[in-house]
Amino acid sequence: xxxxFENGIPIYRQLTRRIMVLIASGSYKPGDKLPSVRDLAIEAxxxxxxxxxxxxxxxxxxxxxxxxTSGRYVTDDLKKLTALRIDLSTEEISxxxxxxxxxxxxxxxxxxxxxxxxxx
Amino acid sequence: xxxLSCTNLTKRYGxxxxxxxxxxxxxxxxxxxxxxxxxxxxxTFIKLFNGLLQPTAxxxxxxxxxxxxxxxxxxxYLPDNDFLPEYMTIKGFLDxxxxxxxxxxxxxxxxxxxxxxxxxxxxIKTCSKGTKEKIRLIVTxxxxxxxxxxxxxxxxxxxxxxxxxxxxLVENYAEDAVVILSTHLISDVEPILDDVLFIKNxxxxxxEETDSIRERTGKSVDELFREEFRC
Numbered sequence: 503x504x505x506x507f508e509n510g511i512p513i514y515r516q517l518t519r520r521i522m523v524l525i526a527s528g529s530y531k532p533g534d535k536l537p538s539v540r541d542l543a544i545e546a547x548x549x550x551x552x553x554x555x556x557x558x559x560x561x562x563x564x565x566x567x568x569x570x571t572s573g574r575y576v577t578d579d580l581k582k583l584t585a586l587r588i589d590l591s592t593e594e595i596s597x598x599x600x601x602x603x604x605x606x607x608x609x610x611x612x613x614x615x616x617x618x619x620x621x622x
Numbered sequence: 623x624x625x626l627s628c629t630n631l632t633k634r635y636g637x638x639x640x641x642x643x644x645x646x647x648x649x650x651x652x653x654x655x656x657x658x659x660x661x662x663x664x665x666t667f668i669k670l671f672n673g674l675l676q677p678t679a680x681x682x683x684x685x686x687x688x689x690x691x692x693x694x695x696x697x698x699y700l701p702d703n704d705f706l707p708e709y710m711t712i713k714g715f716l717d718x719x720x721x722x723x724x725x726x727x728x729x730x731x732x733x734x735x736x737x738x739x740x741x742x743x744x745x746i747k748t749c750s751k752g753t754k755e756k757i758r759l760i761v762t763x764x765x766x767x768x769x770x771x772x773x774x775x776x777x778x779x780x781x782x783x784x785x786x787x788x789x790x791l792v793e794n795y796a797e798d799a800v801v802i803l804s805t806h807l808i809s810d811v812e813p814i815l816d817d818v819l820f821i822k823n824x825x826x827x828x829x830e831e832t833d834s835i836r837e838r839t840g841k842s843v844d845e846l847f848r849e850e851f852r853c
Contacts, residue, residue, distance in 0.1 A: 504785065504813070509842035512833035513813055544792055547785070548813040549653055552833065 504547025513548060517556035525565060525576055526587045532578040536566060623686065625650040625800045626671065626769060631680035633666050633824075640666040642824035643680065648800050650768070653791070653814055655832075655843070656804040658821035659851050664804040665702060667821070668771045672699050684769060695724065698767035702774040702804075706746050706754055713742040719761050731764035734790060752783040759787055763794045770801045776810060784810055808844040818843055820850060 507516050524530050536557075537545070543553035557574060560566045564582055568574050577583065602612050626648040633641040641663045648654060656664050669675045670682060673689045684693040707715065712735070720726050735742070738756060740749070749757065759775055772791075776784045784807075792814055795801050805811055812832060820828035827850070828835075835843055 504789075507813060509845055510836055510840040512836045514833055540793075544789060546813075547788065547792075549816055549832075550792065550797075551652070551816050552813070555833075 504545075514552050514555040514559065517546065517548065517553060518559045521556060521560060522565060522586060522590060526583070526590050530576045532576055532580065532583060534576045535572075536574040536576065538573065624648060624683070626684050626802075628670075628682040629680055631667075631670065631682055632678045633663075633670060633675060634678045639824050641670070641677075644824075644826050646819075646826060646829065648802075650798045650800050652816040653795065653801040653803060655808070655811060655815040655818040656802055656821060657806070657808060657818055657843075657847055658804075659806065662821045663824040664821055665773055666824075668699070668773050668802070668804060671769075672697060672771065696768040698723075698762045698765040698770045700758055700762040700770070700772045700775055702777075704754065704758070706758060708745075708747040710746055711743050712740060712746065712749075712757065715746060715757070715761070716742070719764075723765050725766040726761075727764050727766055730794070731760055734760045734764065734794070752779045755779050756783065756787065756790075759790060763790060766796065768796075768799055770795060770799060772801065772803045774805055775803065776805060776807055781810075788814055808847050809842070812843050815843070820847065822851065 505517075505520065507513055521530075521536075530536060536542070539553045539557060540550050543550040546553065557566065561568060561574075564577060564579070565586055566574050566576055599612065602615070607615065624647045627646065629645050631641055631644040631646075632639070644667070656667065658664050666675065670677055671684065671689065671693075673694060682689060684697065687693050707718070710718065716728060716731055719731075720728050732742075735757070738753065740753065746754065746757070755775070755778070759772070762770065762772070775791075776787055779787065788811065791801065791803075803811060803815070815832045817829065817831050818835065819826055830838075832843055835841070835846060839846055841849075
């Protein structure tokens with residue numbers, strides 16, 4: 503099945519994020535070889551040039567690196583992977599926080615709601 | 623170098639102007655969506671580059687050559703109507719295509735046909751509409767061409783067949799080729815397009831990268847199209 507995309511956000515950025523999540527969640531482990539641009543483009547149902555761009559972004563952020571002849575790999579720098587996990591979770595929390603704020607919850611109520619949710 | 627270009631390309635049918643002075647350059651290595659409503663000039667544009675129509679005015683070039691036998695040898699064309707000879711078997715049709723086109727890669731065609739589970743001895747007239755559409759696409763993509771014109775390749779097939787067709791396209795187009803895909807089913811093809819051309823009343827009103835449109839407008843190409851061409 504091709505991946506699904508949200509409207510109005512560049513596709514390369516959605517690919518970048520999706521691969522980051524795959525890495526942060528351990529679907530791709532530190533040091534793992536990543537699929538080739540074309541293979542992953544076919545799996546995702548996107549243009550190979552778009553996938554290439556997503557890989558370049560990930561490379562720039564240091565989450566993946568290229569071995570000149572053999573392909574692309576997930577970094578084995580655990581500090582970077584921890585930072586990635588924190589970045590992604592901060593994004594999720596900020597989304598959740600702004601939704602709850604819209605509902606009129608105070609900071610204390612938000613904190614309590616999160617703890618209660620986990621407990622139940 | 624441009625793979626494909628035209629300057630002031632104009633086509634009139636009597637008093638009707640189908641293409642109104644289009645100037646365009648397309649580089650290799652891209653899949654380009656030619657998007658416009660019915661009657662906007664998509665098929666006329668494609669037929670001109672295939673030498674099936676003569677322009678009223680203007681110049682058009684493929685790899686720097688004027689349209690003729692040399693360009694036809696490197697252009698693969700999937701027309702919007704059914705061109706399969708009903709009386710042939712699939713194998714007979716492959717023989718026929720191999721005779722016609724020097725760049726036809728028969729091994730590739732047979733490999734792509736394999737997952738469809740069709741015996742090559744099957745008569746084309748007994749194939750379903752979706753299967754015929756797949757066969758047409760497979761023989762077109764099995765040419766090692768420099769330019770592919772696909773006119774409405776996914777109209778009239780079910781969503782699973784659509785997915786198969788687009789996947790086959792992404793898997794098989796050569797990296798130095800340019801693929802021009804005309805369709806009005808934009809949301810299905812949007813993720814595989816590098817660039818889009820909006821064609822409206824014979825004019826190109828937009829030529830931009832898919833992701834740049836999404837970034838600039840905060841909309842998908844499909845949404846932007848619906849706005850631009852609202853009735």
